[in-house]
Amino acid sequence: MTSAAALLPTRKDEDFRYADLAALERVWPVAIETIALAEGEHRALRMVNSGVRELAIVLAPGASLDLHVLNAGQDYGRLSLRAELGAGSQFTFGAAQLAGSGQVLEVVTHVAHLGLDAISQQTVRSVAGGGSTVNYLGKVHVAKGADGTDGSQSVRAMLLDRQSAANAKPELEIHADDVKCAHGCAVGELDKQALFYLAQRGLPPEAAKKLMLQAFVAEAFVGAADEEALQAQALAALEAML
Amino acid sequence: MLKIDNLHATVADKPILKGLSLSVGAGEVHAIMGPNGAGKSTLSYVLGGRPGYEVTDGSVTFMGQDLLALEPHERAAAGLFLGFQYPVEIPGVSFVQFLRESANAQRKSRGEPPLSGGDFLKLAREKAALLKMDMEMLKRPVNVGFSGGEKKRAEMVQMGILNPSLAVLDETDSGLDIDALRVVGEGINATMRAPDKAVLLITHYQRLLDYVQPDFVHVLAGGRIVRTGGAELAHELEEHGYEEVAG
Numbered sequence: 001m002t003s004a005a006a007l008l009p010t011r012k013d014e015d016f017r018y019a020d021l022a023a024l025e026r027v028w029p030v031a032i033e034t035i036a037l038a039e040g041e042h043r044a045l046r047m048v049n050s051g052v053r054e055l056a057i058v059l060a061p062g063a064s065l066d067l068h069v070l071n072a073g074q075d076y077g078r079l080s081l082r083a084e085l086g087a088g089s090q091f092t093f094g095a096a097q098l099a100g101s102g103q104v105l106e107v108v109t110h111v112a113h114l115g116l117d118a119i120s121q122q123t124v125r126s127v128a129g130g131g132s133t134v135n136y137l138g139k140v141h142v143a144k145g146a147d148g149t150d151g152s153q154s155v156r157a158m159l160l161d162r163q164s165a166a167n168a169k170p171e172l173e174i175h176a177d178d179v180k181c182a183h184g185c186a187v188g189e190l191d192k193q194a195l196f197y198l199a200q201r202g203l204p205p206e207a208a209k210k211l212m213l214q215a216f217v218a219e220a221f222v223g224a225a226d227e228e229a230l231q232a233q234a235l236a237a238l239e240a241m242l
Numbered sequence: 243m244l245k246i247d248n249l250h251a252t253v254a255d256k257p258i259l260k261g262l263s264l265s266v267g268a269g270e271v272h273a274i275m276g277p278n279g280a281g282k283s284t285l286s287y288v289l290g291g292r293p294g295y296e297v298t299d300g301s302v303t304f305m306g307q308d309l310l311a312l313e314p315h316e317r318a319a320a321g322l323f324l325g326f327q328y329p330v331e332i333p334g335v336s337f338v339q340f341l342r343e344s345a346n347a348q349r350k351s352r353g354e355p356p357l358s359g360g361d362f363l364k365l366a367r368e369k370a371a372l373l374k375m376d377m378e379m380l381k382r383p384v385n386v387g388f389s390g391g392e393k394k395r396a397e398m399v400q401m402g403i404l405n406p407s408l409a410v411l412d413e414t415d416s417g418l419d420i421d422a423l424r425v426v427g428e429g430i431n432a433t434m435r436a437p438d439k440a441v442l443l444i445t446h447y448q449r450l451l452d453y454v455q456p457d458f459v460h461v462l463a464g465g466r467i468v469r470t471g472g473a474e475l476a477h478e479l480e481e482h483g484y485e486e487v488a489g
Contacts, residue, residue, distance in 0.1 A: 199315045203315055214334075
């Protein structure tokens with residue numbers, strides 16, 4: 001029997017609501033990559049994604065994973081992940097999406113706090129120009145009894161023109177009493193006053209824009225083990241996009 | 243150096259400047275004083291080329307060029323510096339990073355070689371010291387978390403580094419305590435008092451003019467210059483108010 005998961009998703013599937021289904025069909029079904037950390041294990045991963053990837057992350061008690069993703073590249077880029085957090089584990093997720101000329105880039109996360117005192121931090125910074133679309137669908141699920149949970153989602157998107165779009169949906173589902181969950185979400189444009197200020201000091205408009213976007217995207221990679229390499233890759237992607 | 247002739251400008255379709263004429267020669271310091279809403283800040287933004295400030299009539303010539311035909315960054319490269327009344331905060335972008343890029347963009351458009359990282363830092367350190375500003379502050383994001391006085395001082399450090407021909411300083415004295423006012427005044431003199439430079443000082447008060455002696459004082463009211471005099475005019479204004487002197 002063909003499992004339901006192998007069927008091509010439709011718009012009715014919440015996780016695929018803004019997906020580029022035509023592009024998805026070409027690569028469907030997508031193999032799930034498993035990242036499992038043993039008790040107390042620490043790992044830092046860096047990914048540059050330009051296709052469709054799906055991760056299944058399992059953190060045993062006390063494990064910690066730092067995952068940083070630069071989502072850029074081809075016409076459709078999607079990174080989705082399901083993470084299960086054991087007691088006292090820690091999941092740090094930083095993603096930057098740089099979308100140009102008609103691209104659709106998206107990050108979809110399901111983070112489940114299953115044990116006591118686990119920490120998850122998600123920071124997603126997206127830039128959309130040239131009629132592109134950037135999406136973030138993120139759910140933090142706190143299981144019954146997972147007290148002491150600390151979950152945060154910081155999601156910001158920057159639109160470079162009126163033809164581009166950003167969809168952001170940070171969600172919380174909490175079944176425990178003693179939890180700390182925060183989410184912030186904003187979609188905006190580059191600050192015109194700041195652009196004029198930089199121009200008045202002599203920076204040409206393109207350079208001023210690049211500098212501000214670089215700073216914006218950098219927030220996704222603060223504290224990463226290989227922050228410099230990530231920032232350099234993000235800058236290259238940004239230059240290719242502008 | 244700067245010749246403004248019959249300048250008319252609107253902001254959101256509202257006429258603000260209504261036939262302003264003014265000539266600033268090399269080596270001169272001009273002060274523009276005037277009541278709130280007279281158009282002082284509008285004048286500085288129009289000169290800087292801020293979007294949304296529309297020139298409807300008149301002309302501005304800067305060092306032989308039609309200033310109004312240039313983009314804001316080209317005006318900077320031509321030697322115009324605007325000291326902002328409210329300097330903008332830019333998170334994530336450090337002063338040293340953007341100033342070095344700005345300085346080198348200006349140099350490039352003038353056909354000069356770029357400053358190396360080391361040369362730039364040396365220059366920045368020297369200008370920061372002149373304004374009694376800790377170099378560490380210039381490594382921080384632009385104006386973020388700075389007090390009003392620190393922002394104004396940082397403006398003057400930037401002016402020192404970029405070394406313009408004409409500085410238009412919009413209420414650089416507001417928000418400064420007495421000691422900072424003296425430091426800023428000395429900074430303006432050190433950077434801009436030269437035979438080939440000029441300053442247009444926009445201010446409400448006489449106090450900055452005690453440190454930066456103006457050669458000319460103009461009263462701006464209702465969108466045009468209504469009176470021009472020497473340094474003594476500022477004292478007269480201080481004593482009698484705008485209404486009596488300009489009215």
